[in-house]
Amino acid sequence: MSNIVWHPHSIDQKSRAQQKGQNPVLLWFTGLSGSGKSTLAGALEHALFDAGFHTYLLDGDNVRHGLCEDLGFSAVDRDENLRRVGEVAKLMVDAGLVVLSAFISPTKEERDRVRALFEAGQFIEVHLSTQLAVCEARDPKGLYKKARAGEIKDFTGISAPYEVPDAAELTIDTDKGDLATQVTAVLDYLAALQIIDASKLKAAG
Numbered sequence: 001m002s003n004i005v006w007h008p009h010s011i012d013q014k015s016r017a018q019q020k021g022q023n024p025v026l027l028w029f030t031g032l033s034g035s036g037k038s039t040l041a042g043a044l045e046h047a048l049f050d051a052g053f054h055t056y057l058l059d060g061d062n063v064r065h066g067l068c069e070d071l072g073f074s075a076v077d078r079d080e081n082l083r084r085v086g087e088v089a090k091l092m093v094d095a096g097l098v099v100l101s102a103f104i105s106p107t108k109e110e111r112d113r114v115r116a117l118f119e120a121g122q123f124i125e126v127h128l129s130t131q132l133a134v135c136e137a138r139d140p141k142g143l144y145k146k147a148r149a150g151e152i153k154d155f156t157g158i159s160a161p162y163e164v165p166d167a168a169e170l171t172i173d174t175d176k177g178d179l180a181t182q183v184t185a186v187l188d189y190l191a192a193l194q195i196i197d198a199s200k201l202k203a204a205g
């Protein structure tokens with residue numbers, strides 16, 4: 001790497017963000033399979049998009065069809081999956097976008113490594129704290145059943161670890177309340193910290 005020198009460009013993150021009239025940020029959803037990451041991140045992106053924000057949602061299931069199709073679920077492969085996703089999210093934030101990501105991201109170290117790529121306040125960890133028993137009862141893809149039967153190895157929460165975040169910016173249990181209330185809780189947090197302009201949301205109704 002020593003022969004590669006960073007090339008600074010005259011159009012930077014600040015000018016790209018100004019053109020879009022928003023503060024670029026990464027909303028990092030973490031939690032067990034079935035905890036509600038894709039659902040909440042998707043609904044939130046919809047609300048932001050409808051209000052005129054420039055957004056992009058990176059979802060584990062989708063990224064693993066392309067960028068990370070060569071990776072499985074060993075600890076080493078998950079590390080690499082999240083390293084790539086973190087770097088892609090960084091490029092998107094640099095492009096001035098409001099980025100949402102939905103990955104299990106099971107270890108504190110992996111999540112903190114992504115956090116360290118961003119300026120303070122630009123990485124917002126949202127922990128979907130939905131209990132394992134609830135996620136397992138939902139089992140929308142039948143994966144827990146397979147994991148219990150030993151047909152899937154290294155399954156998070158069953159035969160692979162999930163480390164609960166101890167300093168997430170937001171914690172949401174999707175077993176309590178409804179989706180609309182959970183979306184509002186995240187939007188209120190972003191508006192209170194002036195990360196998003198609340199007047200845009202009000203104008204969108």
Ligand SMILES: Nc1ncnc2c1ncn2[C@@H]1O[C@H](COP(=O)(O)OS(=O)(=O)O)[C@@H](OP(=O)(O)O)[C@H]1O
Pocket residue numbers: 032033034037038060061064073077078079081082102103104105106141143152153154155156
């Ligand atoms: N062994 C094992 N453990 C956990 N999850 C598994 C596994 N095998 C397949 N799946 C499916 O892959 C989705 C999780 O991918 P991620 O990229 O988010 O995982 S990770 O962050 O790299 O740990 C996850 O999707 P979500 O249910 O949306 O979380 C599962 O559908």
Ligand SMILES: Nc1ncnc2c1ncn2[C@@H]1O[C@H](COP(=O)(O)OP(=O)(O)O)[C@@H](O)[C@H]1O
Pocket residue numbers: 031032033034035036037038039040102138140174175177178179182
């Ligand atoms: N906010 C919510 N309130 C109630 N149930 C939910 C909510 N979000 C998700 N679910 C239920 O949980 C299932 C898994 O949600 P999903 O978003 O796919 O989770 P993940 O992306 O974490 O695997 C959904 O099919 C739905 O039945």
